Amino acid sequence: MRAEIERRLRDALSDPLSPEELAEIAERVGFLRQQAARLCELPLREVDPAFGPVEAGRE
Amino acid sequence: MSGLADLSLAELSRELRARRVTSIEATEACLQRIAERDELLNSFRTLCADEARAEAAERDRELADGRWRGPLHGVPLGLKDLLQTAGIRTTAGSALLRDWVPDADATVVRRLRNAGAVSLGKLNMYEFAFGATSDNPHYGPVRNPHDPARGTGGSSSGSGAAVAAGLCYGSVGSDTGGSIRCPAALCGIVGLKPTYGRVSRHGAVPLAWSLDHLGPMARTVTDAALLLEALAGHDPADPTSSTRPVPPYAARLEGGVRGLRVGIPRELFWSWCHSEVELRVREAIELLRREGAEIREVSLPSLDYAATVQGCLILAEAAAYHREWLATRSGDYGSRVRMRLAEGLCVEAADYLNALQARQLLRDDFSRVFQEVDALLTPAVPIPAPRLDQEYVAVHDGVAPAQFYMVRNTFVFNMTGTPAVSVPCGAAEGMPVGLQIAGRAWEEETVLRIARAWERVFRGE
Numbered sequence: 001m002r003a004e005i006e007r008r009l010r011d012a013l014s015d016p017l018s019p020e021e022l023a024e025i026a027e028r029v030g031f032l033r034q035q036a037a038r039l040c041e042l043p044l045r046e047v048d049p050a051f052g053p054v055e056a057g058r059e
Numbered sequence: 060m061s062g063l064a065d066l067s068l069a070e071l072s073r074e075l076r077a078r079r080v081t082s083i084e085a086t087e088a089c090l091q092r093i094a095e096r097d098e099l100l101n102s103f104r105t106l107c108a109d110e111a112r113a114e115a116a117e118r119d120r121e122l123a124d125g126r127w128r129g130p131l132h133g134v135p136l137g138l139k140d141l142l143q144t145a146g147i148r149t150t151a152g153s154a155l156l157r158d159w160v161p162d163a164d165a166t167v168v169r170r171l172r173n174a175g176a177v178s179l180g181k182l183n184m185y186e187f188a189f190g191a192t193s194d195n196p197h198y199g200p201v202r203n204p205h206d207p208a209r210g211t212g213g214s215s216s217g218s219g220a221a222v223a224a225g226l227c228y229g230s231v232g233s234d235t236g237g238s239i240r241c242p243a244a245l246c247g248i249v250g251l252k253p254t255y256g257r258v259s260r261h262g263a264v265p266l267a268w269s270l271d272h273l274g275p276m277a278r279t280v281t282d283a284a285l286l287l288e289a290l291a292g293h294d295p296a297d298p299t300s301s302t303r304p305v306p307p308y309a310a311r312l313e314g315g316v317r318g319l320r321v322g323i324p325r326e327l328f329w330s331w332c333h334s335e336v337e338l339r340v341r342e343a344i345e346l347l348r349r350e351g352a353e354i355r356e357v358s359l360p361s362l363d364y365a366a367t368v369q370g371c372l373i374l375a376e377a378a379a380y381h382r383e384w385l386a387t388r389s390g391d392y393g394s395r396v397r398m399r400l401a402e403g404l405c406v407e408a409a410d411y412l413n414a415l416q417a418r419q420l421l422r423d424d425f426s427r428v429f430q431e432v433d434a435l436l437t438p439a440v441p442i443p444a445p446r447l448d449q450e451y452v453a454v455h456d457g458v459a460p461a462q463f464y465m466v467r468n469t470f471v472f473n474m475t476g477t478p479a480v481s482v483p484c485g486a487a488e489g490m491p492v493g494l495q496i497a498g499r500a501w502e503e504e505t506v507l508r509i510a511r512a513w514e515r516v517f518r519g520e
Contacts, residue, residue, distance in 0.1 A: 015390035
């Protein structure tokens with residue numbers, strides 16, 4: 001995970017992150033991905049595929 | 060002049076219209092209060108004293124000529140520093156935009172000017188609104204007027220402090236996960252996040268476009284309603300803006316709660332809650348029951364995955380907006396925001412899209428509950444304002460970083476896009492506690508009506 005994060009962020013940021021910052025980001029990304037994977041247990045295929053972000057709360 | 064700055068917006072408005080007070084006098088009262096208190100509180104980022112005096116003088120001339128623009132005529136307000144202001148620096152709490160001077164006003168700023176409000180200047184905030192404490196690595200922390208050793212919550216930290224301390228009569232904040240309601244709760248004022256689409260976001264520096272809302276912060280429910288009337292309405296420049304007509308919110312506040320069905324969610328909102336905060340909110344619920352509200356428990360199973368959905372959405376959307384600056388000026392961000400944005404760059408596309416779908420399920424869950432009840436009541440923030448040097452806060456469930464608590468009870472209503480307000484409801488550890496009232500989409504009237512009914516009970520009116 002740490003290597004992948006380093007690779008992704010190397011060109012995305014103009015200034016390098018410190019090893020400590022990279023380690024914390026990798027840990028947080030790993031946790032978020034683990035949690036996001038659990039969303040697949042929900043009946044997501046029943047959601048209207050036309051749903052988009054700007055529709056939240058609209059008529 | 061003493062005490063003029065402490066009037067509510069509605070009280071000042073009546074005095075101005077009757078010409079017992081001038082806008083210049085009200086503006087000077089605020090400027091004097093700012094001079095006395097803001098070196099400590101640090102709520103203003105850019106004070107526009109000369110511009111405010113000129114605007115106030117013009118409003119007074121208009122009144123003398125018999126022209127009254129409405130309840131905000133001549134009322135001095137403060138603006139969160141992510142709202143673009145023509146000719147006035149707009150930093151969004153960042154070093155990156157330290158010297159940015161927009162050439163046009165945000166729609167809400169234009170609306171307030173057209174309504175006759177006087178702008179005192181721009182209010183401090185968390186960097187790019189991407190955090191909910193009162194910290195700012197570039198401009199220093201905003202301090203809580205109730206205890207300067209404590210924070211205000213964020214991200215509309217300066218708005219919370221300035222309104223609570225009487226430095227202005229109201230403000231406009233932004234709220235992506237709770238950034239209006241959190242500082243409102245911790246500073247003891249009223250903060251309303253309206254329905255998504257109710258208030259134009261055009262000209263506001265975005266954090267996460269599907270979650271961002273703008274709304275009023277004020278000292279009373281009536282003041283918040285008056286501000287919302289001026290802020291709300293269709294704006295062709297914001298594609299998410301609604302064409303629904305704007306109701307006269309302030310005229311419909313006094314209906315009481317008799318017969319309204321009020322839901323108390325079983326999940327999420329009561330865990331990690333300071334015992335005194337829980338006590339204050341439960342007392343408020345009981346008093347509203349005595350006023351005639353029908354109280355019932357409700358269940359929202361979707362809250363189990365709400366935090367994951369919110370994490371994917373806010374991180375990815377914020378990173379998308381900041382991507383170009385990250386590639387060229389990442390060293391100009393504070394460390395915490397830079398790390399959150401970097402984390403956002405690592406959110407997988409499939410996770411973001413699944414989160415959008417899961418949000419729809421969450422909205423369905425809330426829609427089901429809003430068929431059973433007219434509103435939900437919860438604590439707005441589960442703890443009182445933490446000390447500025449306090450990284451961790453202990454409650455009976457354990458110990459967690461202060462940031463963890465700040466938007467824990469508010470963020471879900473950004474995902475549903477439905478209105479929610481925080482109103483003062485007593486104290487814990489001597490600091491303000493907020494009662495959160497959430498309602499159905501487009502039913503700000505109901506939310507404000509309950510808030511006003513509570514305010515009357517709370518103040519013994």
